[in-house]
Amino acid sequence: MYRLLIVDDEPAIVDGLLQHLQENAEQELxxxxxxxxxEAMEIAKxxxxxxxxxxxxxxxxxxxxxxxxxxxxxxxxxVILLTGHSEFDYAYKAIQKNVDxxxxxxxxxxxxxxxxxxxxxxxxxxxxxxxxxERASLKLSAAEPLVKKEFFEALLTGxxxxxxxxxxxxxxxxxxLEFGRPLMMVAGKVDAWEEKTTYxxxxxxxxxxxxxxxxxxxxxxxxxxxxxxHNVLVWFVxxxxxxxxxxGERALADYLKGMLEPIQNSCREELRxxxxxxxxxxxxxxxxxxxxxxxxxEAFKQRALFGPAMAVIDLDMSDMWFKRENAPxxxxxxxxFNKQLNQxxxxxxxxxxxxxxxxxRELVKVCKLEMSVDxxxxxxxxxxxxxxxxxxxxxxxxxxxxxxxxxxxxxxVTEPASGWDxxxxxxxxxxxxxxxxxxxxxxxxxxxxxxxxxxxxxxNLGNDLSLARIAEQVHFNPSYLSRFYKQITGRNLxxxxxxxxxxxxxxxxxHTPLRVNExxxxxxxxxxxxxxxxxxxMTGFAPQEYRESAHTKGK
Numbered sequence: 317m318y319r320l321l322i323v324d325d326e327p328a329i330v331d332g333l334l335q336h337l338q339e340n341a342e343q344e345l346x347x348x349x350x351x352x353x354x355e356a357m358e359i360a361k362x363x364x365x366x367x368x369x370x371x372x373x374x375x376x377x378x379x380x381x382x383x384x385x386x387x388x389x390x391x392x393x394x395v396i397l398l399t400g401h402s403e404f405d406y407a408y409k410a411i412q413k414n415v416d417x418x419x420x421x422x423x424x425x426x427x428x429x430x431x432x433x434x435x436x437x438x439x440x441x442x443x444x445x446x447x448x449x450e451r452a453s454l455k456l457s458a459a460e461p462l463v464k465k466e467f468f469e470a471l472l473t474g475x476x477x478x479x480x481x482x483x484x485x486x487x488x489x490x491x492x493l494e495f496g497r498p499l500m501m502v503a504g505k506v507d508a509w510e511e512k513t514t515y516x517x518x519x520x521x522x523x524x525x526x527x528x529x530x531x532x533x534x535x536x537x538x539x540x541x542x543x544x545x546h547n548v549l550v551w552f553v554x555x556x557x558x559x560x561x562x563x564g565e566r567a568l569a570d571y572l573k574g575m576l577e578p579i580q581n582s583c584r585e586e587l588r589x590x591x592x593x594x595x596x597x598x599x600x601x602x603x604x605x606x607x608x609x610x611x612x613x614e615a616f617k618q619r620a621l622f623g624p625a626m627a628v629i630d631l632d633m634s635d636m637w638f639k640r641e642n643a644p645x646x647x648x649x650x651x652x653f654n655k656q657l658n659q660x661x662x663x664x665x666x667x668x669x670x671x672x673x674x675x676x677r678e679l680v681k682v683c684k685l686e687m688s689v690d691x692x693x694x695x696x697x698x699x700x701x702x703x704x705x706x707x708x709x710x711x712x713x714x715x716x717x718x719x720x721x722x723x724x725x726x727x728x729v730t731e732p733a734s735g736w737d738x739x740x741x742x743x744x745x746x747x748x749x750x751x752x753x754x755x756x757x758x759x760x761x762x763x764x765x766x767x768x769x770x771x772x773x774x775x776n777l778g779n780d781l782s783l784a785r786i787a788e789q790v791h792f793n794p795s796y797l798s799r800f801y802k803q804i805t806g807r808n809l810x811x812x813x814x815x816x817x818x819x820x821x822x823x824x825x826x827h828t829p830l831r832v833n834e835x836x837x838x839x840x841x842x843x844x845x846x847x848x849x850x851x852x853x854m855t856g857f858a859p860q861e862y863r864e865s866a867h868t869k870g871k
Contacts, residue, residue, distance in 0.1 A: 317795050318366040318436060319346045319784065323356040323382065324398065325374045327842030329421070332371065335846060336425050338810070342433065346783040346794060351842065353377035353385075360386045362570040363784040363794070364577050365393050366434050369428070383415070388534065388561070392442070394435040397430070421522045424734055459604035463490070468542045472550065474606030477799055492538045498599035499554040502569055502576075503612045505547060507590040507625045508666070510661070515546070520548055521587055528582055532575050539563070548616070550609070565634075572627055573788070580626050580793050592619055592627040620665070621711060622761045624800060626793040633788075653682060657704050664708040666749065672747045676701075680740045681773065705746060712753060762804050765790055769801065773813055778840045779821055781813055818854035821847075825863040832859045 320337070324330045330349045337347060348363070350356035353374055359365070368386060370379040383395055396417045417431035430472075471477070493499060499714035504525065510520070522543050529551060533539065536758045540552045553572065563567040576593045583589040594615045598694065615629050623629075634756040656679060663672045679701050687694025768790045773781060786809070787794040801809040817839050824835045838848035851859045 317344045317346060318439060319794075320366060320367045320432070321350065321356060321365045321367065322369045323347045323349055323350045323353060323374070324371040324466070325377070326371070327351060328359070328845055329371070329398075331841060331843040331846030333425065333428065335849060336429065338434065340429065343436065344798070346798075348782045348784065352450060353379065353382040355383055357385055359780075359784075360389055361567065361574070362788070363574045363782075365390050366386060366439055367394045367432065369396045369398065369432070369461070372397055382584065385759070389574075394438060396435060398432050406684070422431050422744070432650070465542050468540060468550070468552065469544060471602065471605040472542070472544055472609045477602045478829055492540050493552060493554045494538075494557070496602060497554060498601055500572070500599055501605065501608050502551040502553055502572055502593060502597035503609075504549040504551075504591050504593045505617070507592055507620075511662070518546070519543070521589060523577070524587055525549060525583060525589070525591065528579050537568075542849065544609075548613070550612075552605075562750065565598070566584055569598065569630060569632060573630060574627050574784075584626070590625045591615070592623070592625065592629070594619075594631060595628045597631045617711065621757070622764075624761075624765060624792055626795075626796045627791050629791050630786075647861070653679075653700075656682075657700055659706060660701075661704050664750060665711070665754070667751040667752035668757070669748055672751060673744050676743050676747055677740060680736060680743065684736050695704055701743075705743065705750075707751060712757065714752065762800075765792075766801065766804050769797075769809070770812070773816055777817055778838050781840065783809070797832050814850070814854060818851065821851055821859065822855070822862065825859055826866045 322330050322609050334347050334349055338751045348359050348365075350359060353370075356368075356370070365386060368383070370382055372379040373537060374382075379397055383397075387393060395415045396419065397415050398419055398421055398422045416435045419428055419431060434632060447795050470479070480822060506518075506521075526541050526549065529541070530539065533674065535691065536556045538556070544550050553568070555568060562571065572595055576595075580591055580593070583591050594612045596608050596612065612633055615631060619627050622861055658676065660672065660675050661681065682693055683698040683701060684839050685694075686697055769786060772786060779785075783797050785798045786792075792795075792800065798809050801807075801812075805812070817827045820833055821839060824830055824838070825832075828835075830838075832847070833844040834840075836844045841847035841850065848858055851857070851862070855862060857865065
């Protein structure tokens with residue numbers, strides 16, 4: 317899915333183009349609109365733009381100035397310029413800026429539509445000819461030096477810079493960041509690994525993701541990256557001191573959110589990985605890295621429990637949903653038995669009841685056999701088995717369920733050898749209840765996400781309702797949002813938005829004295845003629861005709 321931005325200071329042109337492309341596009345598009353270059357840049361600073369359609373002459377900033385600013389953020393963006401004036405000087409400057417098409421407005425909407433198709437065709441061709449994965453693989457040899465990894469790992473675990481930094485050890489340390497100057501943290505984590513993925517395969521994929529991240533950054537932003545605990549990618553991001561475009565309080569965070577979307581899409585399509593990201597609350601001092609990372613880890617934990625896949629979580633915008641207390645972890649060693657425990661933990665988290673039951677029976681037999689050989693080792697392994705269940709319960713927030721507490725408490729934890737059959741039976745019953753609860757939680761979280769989408773749409777009918785803006789509010793990847801919504805509801809999100817706008821317009825026409833153009837503005841239609849066209853398409857009547865007909869029937 318490509319994102320298109322239409323910019324013109326004439327609302328009728330913007331709304332007309334938007335309606336035409338929504339109704340006639342050959343492929344799915346997320347279309348954003350703006351009525352000035354300044355408004356357009358507010359969108360571009362937060363959201364990846366693939367194709368820009370812009371008027372040249374606009375108050376404040378011209379379309380040519382807009383191109384220069386927008387391409388700084390999204391250099392691969394294609395551009396179509398519109399003008400009402402056939403002037404050579406404008407055409408010459410457009411050619412210099414490598415604009416795809418320079419179109420006179422009098423040429424008509426079909427010519428513009430053809431230019432859009434041609435630009436989208438170029439984007440498709442570029443995508444086919446560009447293998448990000450191949451370029452990323454070439455950079456695998458540029459892995460972080462061990463000494464650099466150790467330094468940043470120490471900061472992530474809470475060490476102060478003064479304790480972690482040893483001048484004699486780090487002499488000649490090639491740090492990309494300016495030491496001591498505040499930075500921002502971004503972390504990424506794979507939502508779910510395939511069961512047979514090896515450690516080396518994971519590391520290779522991690523460094524491919526690292527290279528993709530580096531490819532999307534402008535030169536004015538420097539980073540360092542480490543893989544923490546073999547499962548969390550952590551970037552330390554720092555704009556150059558003179559990079560004034562990122563000097564605002566939210567500028568860097570908003571840009572990073574927009575940048576992460578194409579990275580997630582490339583990972584899904586080229587690496588077959590579903591990644592979620594967490595963006596830190598803002599600039600942090602180096603001594604605050606450990607505390608910031610604690611918040612990031614908590615957000616990942618809550619995403620795994622309640623959130624969607626391919627999430628982009630901005631901690632500065634998150635509510636209490638991402639601020640729960642940390643649950644204890646097991647600290648599983650690397651023996652064969654504990655590899656099985658690790659697998660059991662994953663299966664419990666995925667709610668795979670049949671495989672959980674089978675593996676639990678196998679592990680209980682191992683514990684029983686081991687205890688007959690070495691009582692203490694058998695007891696240790698048995699308690700670790702129980703810890704897997706207890707940890708899974710804590711992550712599911714199930715410890716408050718009395719039924720679960722009673723089942724765990726009733727296990728013969730002091731002397732398991734006297735009741736193995738009972739222990740196995742209770743664990744199997746417990747795993748069944750946990751898997752069913754997990755299924756209910758997933759279903760509930762999906763419907764809660766849809767409810768949040770519906771609530772945002774209803775509360776913002778007069779504002780920007782592009783996929784990018786809705787996704788930002790519900791912590792979704794914009795490209796994934798439309799597929800998720802259709803998967804859960806069976807309909808397109810755009811159809812829902814149009815239906816709500818039409819229903820609200822009917823209510824206002826029938827029950828308020830507002831004029832048609834006032835209703836149009838309240839529903840986000842800058843052009844009354846576009847609103848009339850939209851309403852006629854949805855109801856079969858012009859707005860005023862509908863109002864008069866309703867009043868006549870009411871009498």
